[in-house]
Amino acid sequence: MNFPLLTATAAVPAVGAILTAAVPAARRTAAKWLALLFSLATLALAVLIAIRFEPGGDRYQLTESRPWIADFGVRYELGVDGIGVVLIGLTALLIPFVIAAGWHDADPPAEPVSGSATWKPSRWRPTQGFFALILMVEAMVIISFEATDVFLFYIFFEAMLIPMYFLIGGFGDRAHSGSEENAAAQRSYAAVKFLLYNLVGGLIMLAAVIGLYVVAGNFSLQEITAARAAGTLDMATNTERLLFLGFFFAFAVKAPLWPLHTWLPNAMGEATAPVAVLITAVVDKVGTFAMLRFCLGLFPDASKWATPVILVLALISIVYGALVAVGQRDIKRLVAYASISHFGFIILGIFAMTSQGQSGATLYMVNHGLSTAALMLVAGFLISRRGSRLIADYGGVQKVAPVLAGTFLIGGLATLSLPGLAPFVSEFLVLVGTYARYPVVGIIATVGIVLAALYTLVLYQRTMTGPVKEEVRTMPDLRLREVLVVAPLIALLIGLGVYPKVLTDVVNPAVEHTMSDVKQTDPKPEVAVEAKNGEEAK
Numbered sequence: 001m002n003f004p005l006l007t008a009t010a011a012v013p014a015v016g017a018i019l020t021a022a023v024p025a026a027r028r029t030a031a032k033w034l035a036l037l038f039s040l041a042t043l044a045l046a047v048l049i050a051i052r053f054e055p056g057g058d059r060y061q062l063t064e065s066r067p068w069i070a071d072f073g074v075r076y077e078l079g080v081d082g083i084g085v086v087l088i089g090l091t092a093l094l095i096p097f098v099i100a101a102g103w104h105d106a107d108p109p110a111e112p113v114s115g116s117a118t119w120k121p122s123r124w125r126p127t128q129g130f131f132a133l134i135l136m137v138e139a140m141v142i143i144s145f146e147a148t149d150v151f152l153f154y155i156f157f158e159a160m161l162i163p164m165y166f167l168i169g170g171f172g173d174r175a176h177s178g179s180e181e182n183a184a185a186q187r188s189y190a191a192v193k194f195l196l197y198n199l200v201g202g203l204i205m206l207a208a209v210i211g212l213y214v215v216a217g218n219f220s221l222q223e224i225t226a227a228r229a230a231g232t233l234d235m236a237t238n239t240e241r242l243l244f245l246g247f248f249f250a251f252a253v254k255a256p257l258w259p260l261h262t263w264l265p266n267a268m269g270e271a272t273a274p275v276a277v278l279i280t281a282v283v284d285k286v287g288t289f290a291m292l293r294f295c296l297g298l299f300p301d302a303s304k305w306a307t308p309v310i311l312v313l314a315l316i317s318i319v320y321g322a323l324v325a326v327g328q329r330d331i332k333r334l335v336a337y338a339s340i341s342h343f344g345f346i347i348l349g350i351f352a353m354t355s356q357g358q359s360g361a362t363l364y365m366v367n368h369g370l371s372t373a374a375l376m377l378v379a380g381f382l383i384s385r386r387g388s389r390l391i392a393d394y395g396g397v398q399k400v401a402p403v404l405a406g407t408f409l410i411g412g413l414a415t416l417s418l419p420g421l422a423p424f425v426s427e428f429l430v431l432v433g434t435y436a437r438y439p440v441v442g443i444i445a446t447v448g449i450v451l452a453a454l455y456t457l458v459l460y461q462r463t464m465t466g467p468v469k470e471e472v473r474t475m476p477d478l479r480l481r482e483v484l485v486v487a488p489l490i491a492l493l494i495g496l497g498v499y500p501k502v503l504t505d506v507v508n509p510a511v512e513h514t515m516s517d518v519k520q521t522d523p524k525p526e527v528a529v530e531a532k533n534g535e536e537a538k
Contacts, residue, residue, distance in 0.1 A: 004064050005052065006078040009045040009088065010143040013038055013095070017135035021128050028127040032103060035131035039096040042138065046092035053085050055506050059513050060148060060222060073218040077149040082510035083362050084145045086503055087289055090369045091145070091282050095138045099131060101377045101485045102274035106130030106171055130171050133163040137278060144286050150219040150294065154209050157250070157286060158202045164283060165195045172270045173332070173389070190266035197263040201253035208246025212298065215239060225297050225517060237301070244302035248295050254287030257347055258317040261340050268336040269389070273380020276332060280339045281369035288346045288365055292358065292514055296350070300518040303351070310351045311441050317344030322451030326458070330389045331379050334459060335372065338415060341448050342368045348445060349430035353520045357433025358511045363426035363503055367496065371423050374489040375411030378404065381482050382463070385475045391459065396468030401477040405464045407486045412460050414493045416452040422496035436523050
């Protein structure tokens with residue numbers, strides 16, 4: 001029997017979460033190192049998946065299939081294509097940085113001293129729980145990228161909401177301008193809003209999952225797509241459209257797509273910076289990934305039917321998110337609205353129905369994860385020093401903390417997709433792929449690029465340049481731990497910007513399969529067609 005590599009990759013962080021939570025309360029440092037060790041072990045397994053995956057081989061590889069709930073046709077089925085491989089790699093790569101960046105985020109605000117009137121037990125933050133929840137989220141996200149049984153995917157798609165709820169509501173950002181009671185209320189509001197939005201989407205998806213079983217008789221993604229390709233699965237047009245809408249709504253909430261996006265700024269604003277990275281760079285990618293795997297794979301005709309409306313919503317997300325980001329006064333909320341704009345680009349690339357667009361969308365998922373992680377983590381280091389998230393409270397930081405300012409600049413330039421950095425390649429492919437089929441949509445989408453340059457450079461100018469404010473005059477530069485967190489992310493942004501082929505070679509065969517599912521081919525360039533007609537006329 002072959003080693004169940006996919007199961008192991010999801011099981012290792014889950015076991016690590018249990019063991020981390022079981023560490024005695026007084027051994028906080030041991031719990032941190034244990035969590036980091038398990039995250040690195042997961043990364044090693046993700047690298048092994050990438051090594052064993054053959055881009056030119058079968059569509060789904062390293063597959064595992066076992067009976068689970070046989071009476072209802074539910075199986076424990078796992079498999080990865082090129083898109084799943086790169087997103088598992090992104091998740092496993094980011095979690096060690098999230099843990100290292102949040103090394104002190106769950107420490108008690110002060111050491112308990114006998115008889116001290118300042119010690120507040122209600123404010124003690126259980127370190128073990130914080131890191132255990134991060135590992136649990138990692139486990140659920142990874143198995144979501146691996147699941148090829150629709151019911152199995154649904155379970156973990158919903159289950160990851162529980163640890164995320166506690167991470168947002170129980171371990172919020174300490175840099176809050178109000179009282180501790182007001183901060184707790186804001187965290188609770190953000191956590192509940194996150195949970196309710198995603199639960200509503202999940203319940204609608206559950207109805208669609210049940211409907212899919214009634215129509216198809218099983219939950220196997222591979223069997224259903226094969227039956228559709230062979231013409232042996234008869235799905236009425238209206239039925240397919242309703243099922244598609246049920247799935248897409250849940251994924252659009254998770255993504256998040258306008259107008260279902262409003263939970264994200266609250267969640268990212270109130271969460272710690274590492275948890276904010278976990279939300280937008282890791283968890284939200286499950287939504288866009290699922291659009292590619294399940295919406296296009298299970299409901300190809302309905303996907304093409306809904307494309308015009310989805311493209312309009314994606315355009316609104318791009319422009320609206322960027323415009324609102326320009327006017328933000330809160331650093332973390334600015335990054336949140338910028339992410340809404342970027343997710344609009346991802347969804348635009350998916351539903352452009354071209355190979356360039358879908359390859360670009362997949363690369364965008366990876367590159368957005370890296371750039372947002374770099375920018376948000378450096379922003380978190382900045383906020384922890386000043387104790388404020390407000391842009392107006394900073395100024396002249398580059399003169400007192402040049403390394404911090406420099407890394408912040410590179411993260412910002414990656415966010416605006418500067419040529420030479422990884423996001424540029426993905427954004428370029430999305431726009432080219434969109435323009436090839438929908439020229440007007442592609443042209444309008446470029447507005448997001450201009451606005452991204454505006455909000456990024458204005459943010460840098462207001463926080464890092466100008467006169468040194470008195471409150472930041474003694475601000476320390478990045479420490480060794482913080483440099484070790486940010487430097488690899490910046491190196492990857494530069495490396496993948498110069499040589500993206502290492503990812504495109506893995507992703508492109510999977511995109512070809514997706515294009516085949518929806519029976520689409522890339523439109524031929526009009527110039528080439530006219531030239532060919534001219535040659536024939538001669």
